[in-house]
Amino acid sequence: MTFTLQNIIPVIDAKSAKNLPEFSIENISIDSRSLQNNQGTLFFALKGHNHDAHQYLENLIEKGVQFFVVEYIPENLKDKAHFVVVENTLKALQQTSIFYKNLFHFPMIGITGSNGKTIVKEWLNFLLSPDFTIVRSPKSYNSQVGVPLSIFGSNENHNLGIFEAGISTSNEMENLQKIIQPKIGIFTHLGNAHNEGFSSISEKIDEKIKLFKDCEIVILEKNDSIEKLLPSQTITWSFTDKNATVFGEKENSKNGFTNIVITHNNNSFEVEIPFQDEDSLSNAMTCVCTLLYLKYGTDVIAERIKNLYPVELRLQVKKGINNCSLIDDSYSSDYQSLKMALDFLEQQKLHQKKTLILSDIFQSGLPLQELYQKVTSLIQNNKIDRLITIGDTIGNYLKDIPNIISFSSTQEFLQQFNLNSFENETILIKGARSFDFEEIVVILEEKNHETVLEINLDAISYNLNFYKSKLKPETKVMVMVKAFGYGNGGYEIAKLLEHHKVDYLGVAFADEGIELRKAGITLPIMVLNPENSSFNAMIAYDLEPEIYSITGLNAFLKVAQQRNISSYPIHLKIDTGMHRLGYEPNEFERLKAIIKNNNFIKVESIFTHLAASDDVAFKEFTLNQIRLFTEAFDNLSSVLNHKPIRHILNTSGIFNYTNYQMEMVRLGIGLYGVGNSDEENKQLLNVSTLKSIISQIHTIEAGESVGYSRKYIANKQTKVATIPIGYADGIRRAWGNEKGYVLINNQKAIILGNICMDMLMVDVSEITCKPGDEVIIFGEKPHVKEIANVSFTIPYEVFVGISQRVKRIFFKN
Template sequence: MTFDIANIVKEINAQIVGSFDNYIVDNISIDSRSLHNNSGTLFFALKGQNHDAHNYIASLIKKGVFHFVVEYIPEHLASKANFLIVENTTQALQQIAAYYRSLFDFPFIGITGSNGKTIVKEWLNFLLSPDYNIVRSPKSYNSQVGVPLSIFGINEHHNLGIFEAGISQKGEMKKLEKIILPKIGIFTALGNAHDDGFGSREEKIIEKTSFFKNCEIVILEQNSDVEKHLKNAVFNWSFDNENANIFVKIVNQNNGSSTLAIHFQKNTFQVTVPFTDNIALSNAMTCIATLLFLKIQPDVIAERVTRLYPVEIRLQAKKGINNCVLIDDSYSSDYQSLKMALDFLEQQKLHQKKTIILSDVFQGGFPLEKLYTKVATAIQNNKIDRVIVIGETISKHLTDVPNLIAFQSTSEFLQQFNTQSFQNETILIKGARSFNFDEIVVLLEEKKHETVLEINLDAISYNLNFYKSKLNPATKVMVMVKAFGYGNGGYEIAKLLEHNKVDYLGVAFADEGVELRKAGITLPIIVLNPENSSFNAMMAYDLEPEIYSITGLRAFLQLAQQKNVSSYPIHIKLDTGMHRLGFEAKHLDELCELLHHNNFIEVKSIFSHLAASDDTSFDNFTKLQFERFTENSNRIIEVLKNKPIRHILNTSGIFNYPEYQLEMARLGIGLYGIGNSEIENQKLQNVSTLKSVISQIRIVEPGESIGYSRKYLLKKQLKVATIPVGYADGIRRGWGNEKGYVLIHNQKAAILGNICMDMLMVDVTSIECQPSDEVIIFGDSPNVIEIAKTMNTIPYEILTGISQRVKRVFFKN
């Protein structure tokens, strides 16, 4: 992707500040943290409800980026870089993408719908790759920003595009249609996703179908509600209506496969799809219909469809053997997704040493020499220490990359490579599906457990940006990662926060901070409940103590004097009404006397804790706390030679009382998707999903009982499933005996009898399921707020109670 800057200026009606003479764009970026940013990058400083990338322009200039599209030039930077000033940077990004798309005239398939877009796109790419050089949107890049970024992957060698479009509110589809310009439309399943962004279901259908206004044909499962809004030719299929263009019958289902009889144009042929669930069959039929429209022969379709596979669209961080971290992206290998995976590797690296295991790269359209030159550059930009390549093609083309080890096949690697050579490193495993890199993941992953807590890193970033949007750009942010990141994982979340450039981390005890330091976290860390006995360790690991008493301050000063340190950072805690920890007003004279002209320490911040910021009925008390804090902190500042940061807002304080934000605010449980009011919760995304599987299913007769103490007696025959998770994993016993439930295939299954230490039993009488099927213990539903209400407790207790024996898996979509 290269184009002249003059064309960009014209397309976005930009005001030029600086010089763009002879500048050729070869990289579009919106992420200041990416290691792919360079002198050829044109950076778009996007502004959103929860973020403003203009704040990162200064740091990008230091990294060698000098060309920016902005809505304003940050102070003191006008002479340091070149700027294109526009009214709206997101709109400018979309306009340039539309211009770039207009340079190519081959057909584009545009996919929209509520569910199945990414799966259909990936399957079509697999099914049509033998016939076309395809460019497609990577992963689930289907948003107002994701689509434009995807478009820049097109080159002159492609002859088919497959792009998906996702919307959440009215007016968005028109913008995506102008960018993608699809000629073949696909409408996947219609579901409830984003219903709240529209006045009615019909309004949502009208918005989605506007994507097809210039399409020659729209392919979909027969649906009168959708089709009545289509002005295009329709090519539909159905399991029920013989008058559809394609009529399908399920002939047989066994061993996880379905045989389908497909009736099309007075002919019938059979295909075997390696799935039995209705959703997968529907997505497969949409793909088959598309191939038939494109005149792919039935025998070719039948051969290819048998090789369809589950699509994994997420990048996952997993715990590996020998203290390694694995980044699992073992299902695709193309240049665009490689850059995304390398960025995720940098974000989640636990160790300085970085390894990549990479298969042949498939990028329709690029000549091999050009493709692998770009791959080599991307690897070197990310400073990868060891490069393991698998495949005949990549082995030939990356010979000049330092520290390269080449294998012809995955089986050769598995036979020859010693797993003990992987120690204390972060490993990106990225390979095309045909290379079966999942075998490498199994080899290098720490023993897998059936119960896992999945942590959505995208949701954490979203929630962080939501709370930051309530604050002024200059206000610092301290994030609490105590109690193992509220049960979600300490280091991994701390690493993400470091990547997102928060200012401070907060832990409860010194040993939590020590572990973060050992894991390579360099952010300032405040220890909020330090014991005097831990002061030595804190100094050894550069941890900053909260000081809340005269006794503690004297002890720390004595140690600082012994070690002959100067200006060691501390944080003074004031008690303004919480009455938990902190200096009261009566202690201030003695405190000020100890701090005055004391060179051993430096007061970095003064803070207090709001007792009732989650309940606005206590507005007067919250105001009183703030007044006390202002008065008492000012008394301390008068005797200091520096001006410390002040902070009093916690999570609910940021939401309810942003006017009290001062120089810093502290974010806790809100980061993890849990607010203190229904309104606040509606603004947040769920972060944690606890999953398990069905171990066994049995039929239990009337008169029998379930579990310990015979707490559940059967009045009728039930089908009962056993799930390998119990109170030792953090599922409280009070959630049993039909008070609680789990989700299996999106259906509620009531918990029967007492929850055991390692197991619980559920009623699956009305649910079609089998052993090894996935079970949702909590997530979007049931969520921890619902569980906490039933248990008469708070969500904190539910989350922090999840045992560390439950494996954590971190993922990014």
């Protein structure tokens, strides 16, 4: 197979490609931070509303990358590497992936829909892999960038592709259709996701079905309004409409299984699906239809369908034993997803020492020798300190890697390996499902009770980029990670923000900044409320203090003189109306006399805090604060030989007063998915979901009571579920006594009686549920804003109130 830079130049509409030597492309990259960038990399410098990869080309050249597709050549790099100049680098990436796809001639299955895409893809891979060598998009790589990157995982040994296509607005699907070129189309479900990107449901449908332009067949749930728009034949399924191509009749459900009688072409057969929820049954029916179209026998279909399994769609970061952190990717092992997981490991590592636990790798389509040579390169490039392999094959091919320990099975590893040897390291656990690596995760995970706070790192990235999209490219961003990241978690979120190259982190106290430094965070960190006694420690850990008083400034200067340091960065806070902390105008002359020609300190920034930027009713007050700040800055900076950074906008300030962004802004609660208006909230993704389980279910009679002080007395027979979470976990008692609720199986369960220290009770009389079922305490619904309103507080207080005993799980889709 030939894949060289010279091959693709004619197809990417190059404006300039001068004096290029022959170059065989080994790796396509768009991320300058990846450790997999090397001499065999072709780097596409993508530009967006709030990022420009051209800024990082010099760093890539230093790492050995020599070939770039760019929209412009930075002036200082013209003779330092080889550049292909195009009008649009994203379009060039997509055109390159089309060229690469056309090197192979195997059929493609293309999947779209509002949800269920990734699960159907993974299930089809499981169902078809005994008979095909399959390439598929890893995780949920279904975007304008994700799809082309996924295509580059193909090779000449694959004979089937399964790719998902996700869109969020019009004029996107046509690009993905040209890349995937599916012959079999699957429409999983039409829901409300991304409705805001379309003017109507019909426009959304019209856009999605563009994927099926050249399909031989489209598989979907019976839906006349969609079917009449499709350009090809269909196979439809239904549980209610017998006119569907495939009709499923649910017979019974027990022990977590559902028996369904399938009727197709006047023949009937039975399948046993190992799920009971409607979404899983729908996804399974889609898979049955696909197997029928591919002419699988009914016995084979029944045998394989009963072995379907829950799909974990996310890379999860968990707290491990002996001060370790775990990255749980224990359900898949293929080459493409290994590359993603290693990038995530580098991004999220909380310790310098990195350990990889890896099983045999399947579905690569490559000869074993070539596959494991590539894996060896990945491991070496990512500087893995210790490698533990599990499987009959992998250990033989990687035996020459330093610090490798090999086991033939998971059970052998658990029986023989000293688990206490894991200490102060980040461990990536990546294994094919058949190896049962979840047993390793259970053993290595720090034990907590069954209530967890899940933090969506993708949503944090999305919210960050939303606020950055309102800023000029040169405007710096400080992100607040104080109070344990607003209750969500400090280190992990700080690692993500460092990955996104924000300019500053903000913490409240020095000890928060010290913990971040100990976790390996190297970004500048500003301490907003430093105590004079902490100045020595701050200097030792390179933390930058906010100085808001003459007394504090003199105390810091005394420490600086004692330690004989110079030009130490400090940040001066001005009080313009918040009346909390900061210099007032009557102190400016004294302040100027101290900072003028002072070699011990450097005034890195001057700032103030807006008191009412969230409420447009106080616009005049806010504009007056901005005016006062501008005057104060001009006055104070006049005695300095440099211009400090100015910053005044907080989260709601960024949204409501974008024109006053100055040189830097401070992003706080908005990062975590909470805005200060309905309009702002519509633009943000939910970050945190607090989950628990049902511990027990009781049935009480009329007149019986629930909880302390008999605050709830039943007026009829009532089914009551107990949930192991209470006010010691951060659930406010004001949310109890039938004012608040939780979600169980997507249904509201009202909280009965007083919330206890460690438990709360809910009414499940009308909900089908059992002990062990998942309970949503807050998330998309109920949202923290709703809880805050009922509890007469604010979302900040709800977030930071979640106890540290609640386990945090960080995940990336």
